Structures are given as C-alpha cells and as structure tokens.
C-alpha cells in the first residue's frame with residue numbers, strides 16, 4: 495500500500511506540472527520564478543478526489559465484491575467515456591466499485607456459479623444517453639441476460655461479437671439510431687427469446703432463419719428493411735410479431751397459418767405487401783390483433799377470417815380489396831375495430847352495417863353506393879375496369895372452423911399441397 499500511495503503522489507506532482515501552464519496564464523503564475531516553487535504554493539494534495547483520473551490503478555484500489563465485477567468495471571468505464579450526452583445525469587451514478595448500484599445496472603448470481611455475483615442485466619430504457627456505438631460494451635459483459643436500451647440515442651452497427659453473450663435472452667435496442675445490416679449474430683444466440691430492434695435504421699434483408707428461432711417476441715418494425723416476405727414467415731413461434739413500416743414486398747405467405755397455436759399480435763402495416771389474402775390467415779385462432787393496413791393487397795376478404803375467434807382489431811384499410819365484406823367476419827364476438835376504409839368494397843350486408851353504426855366497422859372511401867363518404871363513381875369504375883383475380887377463388891368462401899367434424903378429415907387432406915381444390 496505504501497508504495498501505491500507513493501505512486502499516486504508522484505503522479506499528482508506530475509499532474510501539477512502538466513496543468514501548471516493553465517494556471518499561469520490566469521491567476522497564480524505572474525510572479526513565479528521556477529516551477530519548483532509551485533508545489534509549495536498549492537494546497538496540500540488531496541489523495542482521494544483525484545483518483546478517478548487514474549483509470550489503470552483503480553481496480554487495485556477499489557474493493558469489488560466479485561472478480562467478475564472487477565472485470566467489467568473497465569468496460570463500463572470505457573463506455574461511460576464515449577457517452578456524448580446524458581441529460582438526465584445517469585452516468586454520475588456510475589462511480590466506484592459498487593457496480594450493482596449504478597443506475598441501470600443490476601447484478602445477480604450467474605447461472606454457471608451460484609456463489610459468484612455478476613452483472614446480469616442492464617436497463618437503460620428512456621435514459622436519453624447518446625453514444626456513437628455500443629460495440630465493445632455489451633459484447634464484453636459475458637454474464638448479461640438482459641439488455642434494454644429503449645429510447646436512447648445510441649448509434650453504430652451491432653457487432654457480431656454479441657453472439658458471445660450466451661445468457662442473453664432479452665435484447666431491446668429499440669428507438670435508437672442503429673444502422674447497418676440486421677444483427678445476424680442473434681441467430682446463434684440460443685437463449686434469446688425477446689428481440690426488439692424497432693425504430694432504428696437497419697437496412698437490407700432479414701435472414702429467414704430468424705422466423706425459425708424460438709423467439710417469443712420479434713419486433714423489427716420501423717426500420718429500412720427491403721425484401722420479399724419470407725415464405726417461412728409462419729414458422730415463427732413468436733407470439734408478437736411486428737414487421738410494420740418497412741419495405742416488405744410479396745404476398746402474405748400461406749405459411750402464416752402455421753403460426754396458429756402461437757401468434758397473438760401481428761403488425762404488417764405500411765409495407766409494400768401485394769397479392770390476395772391467403773385463407774390460411776383464418777387459422778390464427780389465438781390472434782387478437784392483425785394489421786395489414788396500407789399495403790397493396792387485393793382480392794376479396796376471405797371468409798376464413800370469420801374463424802379468428804379472438805380477434806379484436808383487424809385492419810386492412812388502405813389496400814385494393816374489393817367484393818363483399820363477409821358477414822361472418824362482422825359476427826366475430828370480440829371484434830372492436832374492423833378497419834376497411836380506403837379499399838374498393840362494393841357490398842356490405844346487414845350484420846356489418848350494424849357495426850358501421852356502432853363505430854366498429856370503418857368502410858369510408860370504398861365503393862358502396864348507399865354509404866356516406868365513398869369514392870367517386872369514376873374512381874370505382876376505373877378500378878373495376880381492370881381485370882383482377884386471385885388464385886383458387888373457391889378458397890375465399892371456405893371456413894376451416896365451420897366444417898362439421900365428420901367432413902373435417904376430408905378437408906384436412908384438401909390442405910395437402912397435392913390437392914388443389916381449396917388452395
């Protein structure tokens with residue numbers, strides 16, 4: 495210890511010589527003859543307050559509860575030094591050896607050693623921190639299980655090194671300024687179950703393998719992804735899936751029906767999705783929210799949507815849909831909002847009309863002559879003068895959930911790719 499303080503003392507003297515010129519030009523210095531006299535004029539050296547200026551020495555001086563915390567200390571400190579804006583003063587709490595009390599940092603026993611203590615999670619949600627990158631930060635925190643950094647101003651690309659975080663199961667970097675390709679490293683992170691990269695500027699395509707990963711939540715909306723919706727989209731076991739506000743093209747894949755036992759909410763709005771709505775969408779018996787508004791879908795609404803028994807919000811507004819609004823859809827018991835405005839529907843039955851009255855169904859800006867606020871006759875005529883059709887038109891009147899049990903076996907085999915009667 496003695497030699498340690500000696501070292502500090504020497505350092506402080508060296509420091510004084512370095513900072514000397516600054517004082518010179520202002521107050522103390524005018525009548526100085528030699529730098530040697532300076533130290534005697536200054537107040538006694540305070541040993542502790544200056545210590546944070548000595549990064550390499552700190553881990554020896556600070557007393558960490560666990561070696562794992564000592565190891566991450568310099569990582570956190572280095573990241574802290576890259577933060578360019580901290581309007582809420584968060585990083586003021588990031589001092590000293592007790593990392594577990596820093597604002598946003600949480601410690602716990604790591605899975606591989608129940609007697610150790612490690613940095614287990616980070617929650618920076620809403621901290622408004624700015625930093626040019628988080629590369630070299632989270633990827634160097636090996637015991638991290640959660641990283642939440644919603645609504646900060648972090649930028650840069652996501653380093654492939656995050657694949658090292660073997661315990662990470664929640665990654666939320668939404669509402670920042672990240673860019674570059676989809677963070678493909680997440681594909682190899684087997685414990686990951688929550689991936690939220692919404693509201694960033696990620697570009698390029700999304701690897702289709704992401705839909706095979708055992709994620710519970712996949713939020714990738716409001717980025718700059720450009721690609722055809724992968725055919726295996728429905729392979730996802732995710733309960734919450736948001737692809738909205740990107741540039742996804744191509745049709746809603748038939749595989750969407752495979753998500754029937756898991757998918758609860760799916761947001762696909764504001765993309766460039768084309769084609770007719772696959773009747774397999776009606777298999778989503780647990781879905782409460784399905785939103786494909788503002789795309790380029792066409793064709794009629796499949797009657798199979800009348801099988802979405804838990805659906806509350808169903809949005810297809812702002813597409814090129816036409817035909818009759820199926821009464822079976824309007825009969826759905828939990829329906830609170832059926833948005834079909836800005837399409838080209840021409841017919842609506844009495845059950846649906848009740849929902850217009852009650853404010854559940856929005857059919858404004860369509861082609862239904864006796865309803866208020868419809869498109870012009872010219873617009874509707876122009877639309878219907880273009881020939882449009884969907885493959886397997888019979889499938890649009892098919893209701894998989896209304897089939898009597900006996901006929902069901904028969905119908906199940908219809909679904910096989912070799913039989914095309916209903917597909």
Ligand SMILES: *[C@@H]1O[C@H](CO)[C@@H](O)[C@H](O)[C@H]1NC(C)=O
Pocket residue numbers: 557
């Ligand atoms: C470090 O902390 C432990 C437990 O709180 C204490 O027993 C020990 O004396 C401390 N060591 C130093 C160098 O302060």
Ligand SMILES: *[C@@H]1O[C@H](CO)[C@@H](O)[C@H](O)[C@H]1NC(C)=O
Pocket residue numbers: 560561562607608609610611
């Ligand atoms: C578990 O952690 C404790 C506390 O850090 C440490 O003393 C011990 O050596 C570790 N055990 C193993 C097997 O690494």
Ligand SMILES: *[C@@H]1O[C@H](CO)[C@@H](O)[C@H](O)[C@H]1NC(C)=O
Pocket residue numbers: 579624625626647649
């Ligand atoms: C976010 O960070 C960028 C630099 O990466 C900076 O130009 C911008 O002013 C920051 N915005 C806010 C709101 O702090």
Ligand SMILES: *[C@@H]1O[C@H](CO)[C@@H](O)[C@H](O)[C@H]1NC(C)=O
Pocket residue numbers: 605660661683684685
């Ligand atoms: C997932 O975490 C468990 C402990 O929670 C760990 O044993 C396992 O190695 C991790 N999986 C992977 C693929 O690293």
Ligand SMILES: *[C@@H]1O[C@H](CO)[C@@H](O)[C@H](O)[C@H]1NC(C)=O
Pocket residue numbers: 785787809811831832833
């Ligand atoms: C119904 O949903 C549409 C589309 O998401 C939305 O714009 C509208 O505000 C909702 N209406 C009500 C009454 O919640």
